[in-house]
Every structure is written in C-alpha cells, then in structure tokens.
Amino acid sequence: xxxxxxxxxxxxxxxxxxxxxxxxxxxxxxxxxxxxxxxxxxxxxxxxxxxxxxxxxxxxxxxxxxxxxxxxxxxxxxxxxxxxxxxxxxxxxxxxxxxxxxxxxxxxxxxxxxxxxxxxxxxxxxxxxxxxxxxxxxxxxxxx
Numbered sequence: 001x002x003x004x005x006x007x008x009x010x011x012x013x014x015x016x017x018x019x020x021x022x023x024x025x026x027x028x029x030x031x032x033x034x035x036x037x038x039x040x041x042x043x044x045x046x047x048x049x050x051x052x053x054x055x056x057x058x059x060x061x062x063x064x065x066x067x068x069x070x071x072x073x074x075x076x077x078x079x080x081x082x083x084x085x086x087x088x089x090x091x092x093x094x095x096x097x098x099x100x101x102x103x104x105x106x107x108x109x110x111x112x113x114x115x116x117x118x119x120x121x122x123x124x125x126x127x128x129x130x131x132x133x134x135x136x137x138x139x140x141x142x143x144x
Contacts, residue, residue, distance in 0.1 A: 001044070001069070001139065002046065002066065002067045003043060003070070004059070006059055008078075010051065011049055035047070043139060053077055057084060061090070064091040067093060069141050070093050070096070071095075071131065071137075071138055072097055072098065073099060074115055078103070079113065088115060094138075096123065097113060097123070098134040101125060
C-alpha cells in the first residue's frame with residue numbers, strides 16, 4: 001500500500017512555531033517517525049508540505065489510482081477550504097484528517113472542519129502520534 005501524507009500551511013515551521021501548542025518536534029522529525037513505522041509493514045509513504053492551497057488540491061487530485069489513502073493535516077485550510085473538501089470528494093481516495101493539537105479545545109473558529117464530512121475520520125490532539133495513528137488508520141482501509 002502507498003499512503004500520501006499531505007501537510008498544509010505553516011507546518012514547515014514546526015519546532016519553532018508556538019511550541020507550547022505544537023511542541024518542539026519538526027516536520028522532518030515527524031516524517032522520519034512515519035517512515036520508520038511504515039517500513040515495519042512495507043508501506044510506501046510520500047510526505048509533502050505546501051503553504052499553497054492549489055498545490056494541495058492538485059496533489060489530492062493526482063492521488064487517485066496511485067495511493068490507497070491520504071493522511072491530511074490541512075492546518076488552517078481545514079477550517080476554510082471548500083476547494084480541499086471538493087478535491088477529496090471528487091477523487092474518492094480515502095482521506096484521514098489529522099491535527100497535532102486538539103482543535104476542539106482551541107479557538108472557536110478551529111472547531112469546524114470543512115473537510116471532515118468527506119474524510120473517513122479525524123485524529124486530533126496527539127502531537128507526532130496523530131501522524132502515526134493516521135498511518136495505522138490508513139493501513140486499515142481497504143480500497144475496492
């Protein structure tokens with residue numbers, strides 16, 4: 001199985017951005033942990049980050065037929081992007097929404113996810129482990 005990990009805006013700043021909320025782990029640290037865990041099940045992962053909404057949309061569209069699942073930390077786009085929501089719905093690639101922090105315990109505007117209705121499920125609040133739980137969840141998904 002191949003799993004696409006997509007990371008949205010400002011996640012390239014992990015480790016230095018609001019460490020009280022996001023911790024000191026970097027996106028590179030997260031990628032290493034995900035790759036190590038994926039190797040145990042011979043799962044291929046492709047790990048990408050962009051601050052550009054359209055690039056994320058393109059990657060979601062291109063995932064159909066190449067990846068069995070998408071694990072998506074859309075970051076701020078979670079709460080604003082109809083474009084990401086529509087891309088997920090259009091491709092039909094099973095998508096798992098993840099967040100490092102517990103978005104439901106934060107500011108009110110973070111409580112609503114535009115993408116949740118078209119995702120298989122949502123994982124939030126477990127830091128780096130949100131990514132590992134996302135990988136585990138992706139491995140449980142079977143694609144017809």
